[in-house]
Amino acid sequence: MSLTWTAKKRLNTALRYALLTVAAVAIAFPIYYAVVTSLFTAPETLMYPPKFFTTRPYWASYKEALRRAPVFLFIRNSFLVSVGVTVGQLITSSLAAYAFTFLRFRGRDTLFFVILSTMMIPWEVTLVPNYMLINKLGWVDTFQGLIVPFLADAFGIFLLRQWFLTIPTDLRDAASIDGCGDLGFLGRVVIPLARPALGTLAVRRFLTVYNQYLWPLLITNSNTRRTVQIGLAMLQWDESVAWNSTMAGVVMAFIPTTIVLIIGYRQLVQGLTAGAIKG
Amino acid sequence: MPIASTRRVSRTRREVLHFLQGIAYLSPVIVLFTVFIFYPLVRSIVLSTFKTDLLGRPYQFAGAAQYRQIFKQGFGESLVITLKYALMTVVPEVALSLALAVMASWSLRGIRLFRLLFSSPIGIAVASSSVIFKMLYSPNAGVFNYLLRLVGADGINWLTDPKWALMSVAIVTLWRQLGYDTLHLLSGIQSIPHEIHESARLDGAGPWAMFWKITLPMLSPVLMFITITSTIAALQSFGPINILTEGGPAGATRVVVYSLYREAFFNYNFGLASAQAIVLFLIVLVLTLLQFRRFERSVFYQ
Numbered sequence: 109m110s111l112t113w114t115a116k117k118r119l120n121t122a123l124r125y126a127l128l129t130v131a132a133v134a135i136a137f138p139i140y141y142a143v144v145t146s147l148f149t150a151p152e153t154l155m156y157p158p159k160f161f162t163t164r165p166y167w168a169s170y171k172e173a174l175r176r177a178p179v180f181l182f183i184r185n186s187f188l189v190s191v192g193v194t195v196g197q198l199i200t201s202s203l204a205a206y207a208f209t210f211l212r213f214r215g216r217d218t219l220f221f222v223i224l225s226t227m228m229i230p231w232e233v234t235l236v237p238n239y240m241l242i243n244k245l246g247w248v249d250t251f252q253g254l255i256v257p258f259l260a261d262a263f264g265i266f267l268l269r270q271w272f273l274t275i276p277t278d279l280r281d282a283a284s285i286d287g288c289g290d291l292g293f294l295g296r297v298v299i300p301l302a303r304p305a306l307g308t309l310a311v312r313r314f315l316t317v318y319n320q321y322l323w324p325l326l327i328t329n330s331n332t333r334r335t336v337q338i339g340l341a342m343l344q345w346d347e348s349v350a351w352n353s354t355m356a357g358v359v360m361a362f363i364p365t366t367i368v369l370i371i372g373y374r375q376l377v378q379g380l381t382a383g384a385i386k387g
Numbered sequence: 388m389p390i391a392s393t394r395r396v397s398r399t400r401r402e403v404l405h406f407l408q409g410i411a412y413l414s415p416v417i418v419l420f421t422v423f424i425f426y427p428l429v430r431s432i433v434l435s436t437f438k439t440d441l442l443g444r445p446y447q448f449a450g451a452a453q454y455r456q457i458f459k460q461g462f463g464e465s466l467v468i469t470l471k472y473a474l475m476t477v478v479p480e481v482a483l484s485l486a487l488a489v490m491a492s493w494s495l496r497g498i499r500l501f502r503l504l505f506s507s508p509i510g511i512a513v514a515s516s517s518v519i520f521k522m523l524y525s526p527n528a529g530v531f532n533y534l535l536r537l538v539g540a541d542g543i544n545w546l547t548d549p550k551w552a553l554m555s556v557a558i559v560t561l562w563r564q565l566g567y568d569t570l571h572l573l574s575g576i577q578s579i580p581h582e583i584h585e586s587a588r589l590d591g592a593g594p595w596a597m598f599w600k601i602t603l604p605m606l607s608p609v610l611m612f613i614t615i616t617s618t619i620a621a622l623q624s625f626g627p628i629n630i631l632t633e634g635g636p637a638g639a640t641r642v643v644v645y646s647l648y649r650e651a652f653f654n655y656n657f658g659l660a661s662a663q664a665i666v667l668f669l670i671v672l673v674l675t676l677l678q679f680r681r682f683e684r685s686v687f688y689q
Contacts, residue, residue: 121495128490132504135487135565139507141530142519156528200415207412213405223416226424228675230623232644233668236434236651236660237427240443260419290408319512321626322644326652337514341630344518351522358515369510373503377574 139362142355146170150350166352173356176349178331180360182339185251187364189324189335190317192255194310201264201309202302206294208265209272210280220269226262232322239326249333254324258317264309271305272298304378311372318365336361431668434661443657453662462663464638465646468553472642473621475557480564481614485606487565488572489598502573509566513559517630520559521546524631549639552632556640559627564620568613575609576602615678619671643667 145153147165173179207213208220238257247253275298283293299306324335331339343349343357369376410417435453437445491502508516523530524545532542545555579602587597603610625644628634634641634649641649643663651660 124490124493124495128493128495128498128501131487131490132501135562136504136507138516138519138523138562139511141523145522154528156533158528158530158533200419203412204416207409211405211409211412213409214402215406216409219413219417223420226420228672229424229428230619230667230671232623232625232647233431233664233671234424234427235647236443236657236664237430238423239651240657241422241427256419257423260416260423265416315509319514321512321514321629322648325629337512337626340518341514344521344630354518355522358518361515362511365510365512369506370503373506376509377570 142358145351146353146355146359148352150352153351169352169356170360172349172353173343173360176346176353177339177343177357179336179339179357181331182334182336183361183364185333186318186335186337186361188251189254189320190314192251193258193317194313196255196259197261197264197313198306198310200260201268202294202299202306204260204265205268205272206290206298208269209275210277210290210293210298223262223265235322235326242327248327249329251333253327254333254335257323261313264313267309268302268305271302275301304375307372307375308378311368311375314368314372315365428668431661431664434658435665436662437658439656439658441655443655445658449658453658454666457659457662457666460659461638461641462643462646462666465641465643465663466666468640469622469642472553472557472624472640473618475554476561476564476621477614477617480561480568480617481610483561484565484568484572484613485610487569488576489602491569491573492576502570505569506566508563509570511563513563513626514630516559516563517627520555520562520627521631524555546632547636549636552636552639556624556627556631557621559631560621560624564617568617571613572606572609575606579605612678615674619674622667622671622674 141160144159144161146169147162147167148159148169149166152159152162152166204223208216242248242253242257245253247256279297280293283297288296319337320335321337321341324338325341328334328338340354340357340361343354434443434445436448436450438447438449438453439445487505491498491505511519526532526542526544526547529545531545535542543551545551583601583605584597587601592600623644624642625648628640628642628645629648632640634645644667647660647663647667650656650663
């Protein structure tokens with residue numbers, strides 16, 4: 109061996125960093141390229157060979173994107189729908205998980221099984237009847253139509269129940285001696301103890317709903333309700349819009365999710381662990 | 388005995404009260420699931436066996452004829468395309484995310500930054516990713532063709548060549564899913580007790596042996612989990628197809644959900660669309676049952 113032990117170790121570390129860097133560049137490249145393209149001028153987006161960076165960022169792309177489409181309004185709509193579904197699911201899932209953990213009543217386990225079994229039904233299977241129902245209710249192009257069908261979800265109930273099961277039942281007995289009813293116990297003891305699980309659910313839901321495409325595509329038809337993912341696709345279909353403004357729209361659209369991802373990274377990872385180990 | 392009977396009465400009364408309390412807590416979920424899942428599912432099954440008018444009202448019982456008709460209209464090809472698409476995304480997705488997760492588990496300074504970069508596609512919605520990739524795929528000035536020419540190959544018509552279109556769409560889905568899968572596998576790797584690796588090292592096992600003999604077997608539940616969930620997700624793909632190819636060229640990317648979307652919302656044939664939906668349901672059902680068997684064990688017998 110011509111290499112000493114430390115030299116070998118150093119070489120190994122350097123190789124690892126090199127591999128990590130190559131992988132990270134490959135994965136993050138589409139995002140990076142979207143960001144730099146949003147700072148090109150329209151002619152620069154058509155240059156060949158393509159440019160990969162710019163020294164003079166062209167901010168007017170953003171102005172142009174905003175002139176073409178009410179991007180902020182779309183983002184607001186997406187944000188409201190995502191928050192609405194997330195908050196709603198936290199409430200319905202907490203109540204249901206509480207019943208499945210702390211309450212004892214006939215038929216409980218059957219009901220739990222029935223609710224879990226909805227995970228086997230792909231959402232697209234119920235798409236046509238749901239569309240007809242929303243139509244009949246007059247909820248086309250409304251926030252109700254975008255939010256209400258998603259207010260309950262089996263995964264959320266399952267996740268919270270797994271967490272609630274770790275809370276000792278003695279706590280409930282103690283609480284009831286202190287004159288604290290079930291709702292009080294849920295609100296004052298269980299929810300605060302289950303904050304990490306609720307955080308996980310919140311982050312996951314927010315990202316999922318913000319990501320929705322097919323449903324809002326079907327039931328929104330005005331700018332005042334259109335979500336940002338649908339709005340972006342429209343921007344992209346308009347041949348007269350250059351890539352720089354389309355990318356400006358894309359970048360504005362992923363700012364909220366990037367913030368949620370960075371703030372909620374820990375929660376997201378915790379939740380995945382729960383799913384991975386238990387699943 | 389009067390005492391015994393009052394006791395029994397109060398016990399039933401208590402049971403009824405407990406039942407009502409339980410139902411009260413569950414009522415939002417029961418109502419929502421009934422209205423938006425169970426009723427529509429039954430309705431889908433009904434619609435799939437009826438001829439429907441332009442408003443989606445069933446008017447004539449058709450039994451299995453609707454199912455025969457969708458297969459006559461090329462639904463079989465859609466199924467084949469969807470399965471190919473699922474294979475194209477899931478196999479490389481699992482392999483790549485495993486490699487990425489192993490890399491992300493190295494204890495090096497600054498590894499958190501790499502983890503964040505590896506998971507960054509999670510923050511980009513499917514529609515946004517599709518728009519970004521549409522730019523990268525553009526045949527003349529697009530980055531992918533530029534890179535191909537750089538290494539001396541010819542450019543590809545990524546989205547308009549029937550040979551490549553399905554793969555191009557699959558790449559978008561694959562890229563987006565990598566973030567989730569890597570995080571999943573990473574937390575799986577981190578939950579493997581340290582002592583196992585430590586004692587293997589003391590026994591003289593090299594990094595490769597440790598990967599094949601310890602990490603991989605210990606990860607198999609997680610690998611199974613992400614394989615099934617990503618397969619189900621791939622079977623439900625719609626966004627990238629609608630944005631990038633609209634089912635084309637020449638039907639090369641007409642996956643199941645896209646096909647039922649066209650049938651329902653362009654041809655207004657809700658009956659035929661429902662028959663397609665039910666076939667999709669049956670496929671997903673089988674896959675989920677595979678997953679559920681392990682899932683059930685962990686829910687009820689842990």
